[in-house]
Amino acid sequence: MARFPRLFLLYAWTTHVCVFARVNQYNCPLLGPAFPAAHQxxxxxxxxxxxxxxxxxxxxxxxxxxxxxxxxxxxxxxxxxxxxxxxxxxxxxxxxxxxxxxxxxxxxxxxxxxxxxxxxxISKLHTVYTYLAAVGDAHLDEPITNFLPELAAIDKEWAHNASANKIDNIKWSEVTLRSLAGQLSGIPRDYGLGDVAGFVHDPATIESFGLPPLDSVPKPLCVPFTSGENGVCTREEFFRGIATRPPVFAAYSTPSYSNLNYGLFAWALEAILDDGRPFPQIFKDEVLDPLGLNQGSFDDPSxxxxxxxxxxxxxxxxxxxxxxxxxxxxxxxxxxxxxxxxxxxxxxxxxxxxxxxxxxxxxxxxxxxxxxxxxxxxxxxxxxxxxxxxxxxxxxxxxxxxxxxxxxxxxxxxxxxxxxxxxxxxxxxxxxAEGSYAGTYVDSASNSSITISTRPDRPGLGVENWISRGVNMLEDGKGIRGLYHFTDSTPLELRLQPTGLRDKKTGRVGFRLISEDRQFREGFLWECFSWASVDAITYGAAGVDDFIFGLDRDGNAEDLELRAFRISLERSR
The missing domain is CATH 3.40.710 (Beta-lactamase)
Incomplete structure (x- = not known):
């Protein structure tokens, strides 16, 4: 019997060990849908x-x-x-x-x-959506100081202050737009909102909290990015107030919820577009109007x-x-x-x-x-x-x-x-998926056939009775077992998952084959490592795991192309 070169066998064994593990005796599917989304x-x-x-x-x-x-x-x-x-x-x-x-x-x-x-x-979602609709993912890794000169001025002031330090002062040039949108900026949650000195005025109550007297601490000037009931900040007041607040974390160190992130993010978008539109108008122009949404109203981005x-x-x-x-x-x-x-x-x-x-x-x-x-x-x-x-x-x-x-x-x-x-x-x-894809696919000219089905306790579509050019693909030493170096005793499982790749013009839909040794177990590093097996073995520049269904106008499969095997099989149901 012909043998693969030792290097290839080592590669296949490593793929087997590292890739086909799972959390338990069940399958280890890829992250993502097990089936295409149903329409009817x-x-x-x-x-x-x-x-x-x-x-x-x-x-x-x-x-x-x-x-x-x-x-x-x-x-x-x-x-x-x-x-x-x-x-x-x-x-x-x-x-x-x-x-x-x-x-x-x-x-x-x-x-x-x-x-x-x-x-x-939920308006924070609207703020990010508006940004992406208006400018895509441009500028996200640029510092906020590129767009808000007031913050650049704060940084400059601290740079010339010998007592300034990273414990007491926010380094705004390290805060990017992406960190703002992803709650990784490390800046304070709010300015004014939640500040006890701003809404509790009874000295006895303050004392009962174990806090120092009210007259010994600064009171917030206002509350920014709110709908008006809290004494809204002017832009100048906000920057004057935020300059007094220390950082919560270093940027990108850990997620920390902040309302201020999205007010600053919206101001940055106004500066990027630089067309005179305030953020509520940009939101209306870029999201609400194109979607025909007119029942809501907008006050602030946070x-x-x-x-x-x-x-x-x-x-x-x-x-x-x-x-x-x-x-x-x-x-x-x-x-x-x-x-x-x-x-x-x-x-x-x-x-x-x-x-x-x-x-x-x-x-x-x-x-x-x-x-x-x-x-x-x-x-x-x-x-x-x-x-x-x-x-x-x-x-x-x-x-x-x-x-x-x-x-x-x-x-x-x-x-x-x-x-x-x-x-x-x-x-x-x-x-x-059972109705649209399940059945036996045949190419008599090449003596090839394959059965696609669903099965209890298994994710996605299953592959059974696979014959390619007269070769039983599940036989010991041949087909998939030979390619991936599985033994005959290995309880081999073959499942298909959609890739999200679809050509609407031709009706072709992509899937990938996940081949698993259902007895294999390993430590926490490889408990579910199937994502690393995708496209691991190719033939003639095509993945052995690359399956492409051809659909009719109703979304039902008519044929199945096995790209690496250079065959197309017709569905016989």
Missing amino acids: IDTLGFQQYANQFTLALEGALSSGNNSYGEFDTETVSFSIAVWSVSQNTSLYEYHSEGSKLVGDVTGGGVLNNNTIYRIGS GAYYSTIADLNALGRSILRSELLPRRLTGWWLKPMTFTSDPNQSVGMPWEIYRTAISVTPGSEAKRMVDMYTKAGDVGLYATMLALVPDYGIGFTILTAGNSIRQLERIYLLEMLRDHFLPAFEDLNAKA
């Missing part, structure tokens, strides 16, 4: 899942609690929606009006998807904005559809900037990203990771959330108003939506 959701059984969610939610509202927490039906009103890139209306909505708040949120009307809520810090379920749904869809941004930029934007101390939470620009394990098939103990890109908002009596789930092309919108429990109720609602609908879409997408 209503025909796949979505309503069944929606009805189950309604029963669970109304049970919680009726009893006042469930396993997630307490629900207040008297002094909290809320509106929630599930939406998808596949249609322009909500897939699901539910509106609940607190019995003691009837007419308060709606101004006497009916609570619906056009009811206006304050959305707080947390004062009013919107509706309908408009926020449309805004979320526009991001996942790349309506205003190039797809490349959307893909980059929907990625973490940094981690937090919570292994299931990371931070983006300005995303709060939550990772959750989803069963690969209903009820399965086999899981895969799915990320939700969210932005929460809290202002006054309102608590809100917009969540995007790129793996499924869906999102959730949650708007609440009422007493203090509204903040917790928003979290409970998000957790319920996550736990009911993410497994639902995993199942719906699997059903859609």
